[in-house]
Amino acid sequence: MSVIRMKDVSFSYASIQVLENVNLEIDDGELISVVGPNGGGKTTLIKLMLGLLQPDSGKIEVLDREPVSARRYIGYMPQHGHFDPMFPVTVLDIVLMGRLGRSSVGIFSRVDHRMASEALDTLGMAEYSSRLFSELSGGQRQRVLIARALACSPRILLLDEPTANVDIKVEEQLMDTIKRLNESMTILLVSHDLGFVSEMVERVICVNRRVVVHPTSEINGDVIRQMYEGKLKVVRHDHHWKRHD
Amino acid sequence: MSGTTITGNAMIDYFTALSNPDIVFLRYALAAGLLSSVAFGIIGSYVVARRISYLAGAIAHSVLAGIGISLFIKVRWNAHWCDPLYGAIAAALASAIIIGLVSLYARQREDTAIGAIWSIGMATGLLFLAKTPGYVDPMSYLFGNILLIARNDIWLILGLDILIVSLGTIFYNQLLAICFDEEFARLRGIRVELLYFLLLALTALTVVLLIHVVGIVLVIALLTLPAAVASQFSRKLWQMMLLSIVFCAGFTLLGLGYSYSLDLPSGPSIIVFASIVYMAVLLIRRMIRS
Numbered sequence: 031m032s033v034i035r036m037k038d039v040s041f042s043y044a045s046i047q048v049l050e051n052v053n054l055e056i057d058d059g060e061l062i063s064v065v066g067p068n069g070g071g072k073t074t075l076i077k078l079m080l081g082l083l084q085p086d087s088g089k090i091e092v093l094d095r096e097p098v099s100a101r102r103y104i105g106y107m108p109q110h111g112h113f114d115p116m117f118p119v120t121v122l123d124i125v126l127m128g129r130l131g132r133s134s135v136g137i138f139s140r141v142d143h144r145m146a147s148e149a150l151d152t153l154g155m156a157e158y159s160s161r162l163f164s165e166l167s168g169g170q171r172q173r174v175l176i177a178r179a180l181a182c183s184p185r186i187l188l189l190d191e192p193t194a195n196v197d198i199k200v201e202e203q204l205m206d207t208i209k210r211l212n213e214s215m216t217i218l219l220v221s222h223d224l225g226f227v228s229e230m231v232e233r234v235i236c237v238n239r240r241v242v243v244h245p246t247s248e249i250n251g252d253v254i255r256q257m258y259e260g261k262l263k264v265v266r267h268d269h270h271w272k273r274h275d
Numbered sequence: 276m277s278g279t280t281i282t283g284n285a286m287i288d289y290f291t292a293l294s295n296p297d298i299v300f301l302r303y304a305l306a307a308g309l310l311s312s313v314a315f316g317i318i319g320s321y322v323v324a325r326r327i328s329y330l331a332g333a334i335a336h337s338v339l340a341g342i343g344i345s346l347f348i349k350v351r352w353n354a355h356w357c358d359p360l361y362g363a364i365a366a367a368l369a370s371a372i373i374i375g376l377v378s379l380y381a382r383q384r385e386d387t388a389i390g391a392i393w394s395i396g397m398a399t400g401l402l403f404l405a406k407t408p409g410y411v412d413p414m415s416y417l418f419g420n421i422l423l424i425a426r427n428d429i430w431l432i433l434g435l436d437i438l439i440v441s442l443g444t445i446f447y448n449q450l451l452a453i454c455f456d457e458e459f460a461r462l463r464g465i466r467v468e469l470l471y472f473l474l475l476a477l478t479a480l481t482v483v484l485l486i487h488v489v490g491i492v493l494v495i496a497l498l499t500l501p502a503a504v505a506s507q508f509s510r511k512l513w514q515m516m517l518l519s520i521v522f523c524a525g526f527t528l529l530g531l532g533y534s535y536s537l538d539l540p541s542g543p544s545i546i547v548f549a550s551i552v553y554m555a556v557l558l559i560r561r562m563i564r565s
Contacts, residue, residue, distance in 0.1 A: 123511065124455065127463065137448070162510055
């Protein structure tokens with residue numbers, strides 16, 4: 031059963047075509063990765079799924095409904111670059127934002143607080159709950175933003191570059207956490223680092239204006255060259271491509 | 276040493292004057308200043324946290340159009356009901372809506388459009404003031420004139436305080452989320468545009484409140500400086516709000532004191548005092564850190 035379906039979806043900013051004729055289906059419970067070059071349309075693809083952008087043509091269904099009305103079942107972690115470092119807000123404040131929209135007035139209940147603490151606990155950030163967001167390192171901020179997405183009690187988790195700007199050790203911890211979370215929800219993981227994700231996902235959505243879904247086992251140098259249009263030299267240390275020869 | 280004694284005596288004069296029944300305008304000015312500190316602290320914190328002080332500045336300046344037009348109508352057609360304050364409120368709300376629309380939907384050149392609204396508002400106001408029969412001094416409106424404060428103004432400020440405190444409390448978590456990450460707030464089903472317009476409208480009303488005390492040009496500093504100082508000591512938005520209220524009240528109380536004692540205009544006195552504190556705080560923090 032698929033939880034996200036895109037059929038013949040195209041999208042352009044002004045006159046620049048960003049995505050062309052996208053067809054894909056994401057299965058329930060899947061851990062799937064979105065890879066592709068910068069500016070290739072990865073974030074646009076995510077924003078279409080969230081209903082933050084409307085496609086020029088084609089049809090998008092999330093949990094069998096319009097993306098906008100499926101929003102409350104989705105936990106979304108944006109790229110963390112755009113936050114104001116001076117903003118007076120604590121870690122717990124931010125995670126509680128994941129509980130918003132459940133009542134018309136924004137008073138948080140005891141359940142909201144418990145869910146927020148659990149989410150922080152899952153990401154190993156419980157002891158930081160009263161710290162200022164601006165005092166945290168890059169990796170800690172990523173984890174707080176994942177915790178906020180988790181506090182939404184989502185059925186689908188959309189993570190946009192959760193491992194950007196973090197060191198290898200933190201990256202490995204994050205990947206462990208993501209694998210664990212995948213036991214109870216569908217996870218879509220945007221990454222610019224194909225090597226890292228290919229070891230834990232079954233399928234990879236390759237986005238560079240066009241979208242092709244590959245089983246990880248089929249990914250070889252040709253696929254990568256095609257996707258990056260030869261602009262990028264791929265140097266791998268930690269992953270051995272499976273050859274089909 | 277003699278300098279401190281003179282200012283010391285001057286402050287005593289100020290407090291004596293406050294209790295003098297013949298100098299009622301000073302008490303009105305102080306009451307207006309202290310009471311509006313509540314609105315200024317809360318709205319100022321939102322404005323600083325959301326980084327829309329430029330929008331608040333444009334709203335404040337376009338208020339002059341409302342003042343000019345209403346004074347013109349009042350004098351020209353002898354319409355006594357047409358108080359400049361009503362004109363100011365109408366203009367502030369109108370420009371809040373226009374500026375809100377521009378900042379939400381103008382894809383490009385948002386700053387140019389808002390700068391234009393800023394100047395058009397002032398120009399319109401000055402033209403109407405120039406054509407108003409008799410002499411109206413634009414300086415009173417631009418830089419404040421506490422002699423213009425009436426008893427009714429105090430009630431108005433009190434009413435607005437109550438409105439802002441209740442709305443600010445009810446929508447605190449939503450507004451916090453919008454100020455921090457608008458996109459995420461939208462995904463949680465918060466009506467982002469509606470609350471954004473609410474924030475701009477409340478900013479507009481707040482700005483109008485202190486026009487007699489500090490004036491159109493300077494009011495934006497009193498909205499942002501207390502919040503900027505407070506943000507240096509706050510870990511949460513509500514702490515920033517409470518501290519801003521205290522700072523704003525302090526700036527008004529002492530600034531008015533100096534202006535009265537040394538016979539200086541009230542608005543510039545308050546603002547210069549506030550900016551000295553602001554710069555001192557930044558400097559001290561920097562020295563402590565390094």
